[in-house]
Amino acid sequence: xxxxxxxxxxxxxxxxxxxxxxxxxxxxxxxxxxxxxxxxxxxxxxxxxxxxxxxxxxxxxxxxxxxxxxxxxxxxxxx
Numbered sequence: 001x002x003x004x005x006x007x008x009x010x011x012x013x014x015x016x017x018x019x020x021x022x023x024x025x026x027x028x029x030x031x032x033x034x035x036x037x038x039x040x041x042x043x044x045x046x047x048x049x050x051x052x053x054x055x056x057x058x059x060x061x062x063x064x065x066x067x068x069x070x071x072x073x074x075x076x077x078x079x
Contacts, residue, residue: 001078002031003059005051007066008073012047015069022065023051029058 009015023030032052037044053059056078063074 001055003053003056004077004079005053005059005063005066006075006077007049007051009047009049009069010071010073011045013045015072018069019049019066022062022069026058026062026065029053029062 009019023033030051031054032050034050036048036050051062053062059076063076066072066074
């Protein structure tokens with residue numbers, strides 16, 4: 001089973017260090033990471049990141065860690 005986690009990270013400047021710390025800690029379960037610039041302006045204050053994780057248990061653990069970041073939004077697709 002493959003899980004795609006969609007993350008909307010608010011206030012990138014303030015949250016980037018904590019977000020990266022969580023991803024680095026979870027690097028063995030993340031198979032793919034894509035960042036999307038969701039704005040028509042050059043640099044948006046928020047970002048969208050897609051993460052591919054191999055199973056639902058790993059995805060749930062990663063989501064739990066990410067939800068510690070204030071204002072973060074998470075959605076999931078399961079294949």
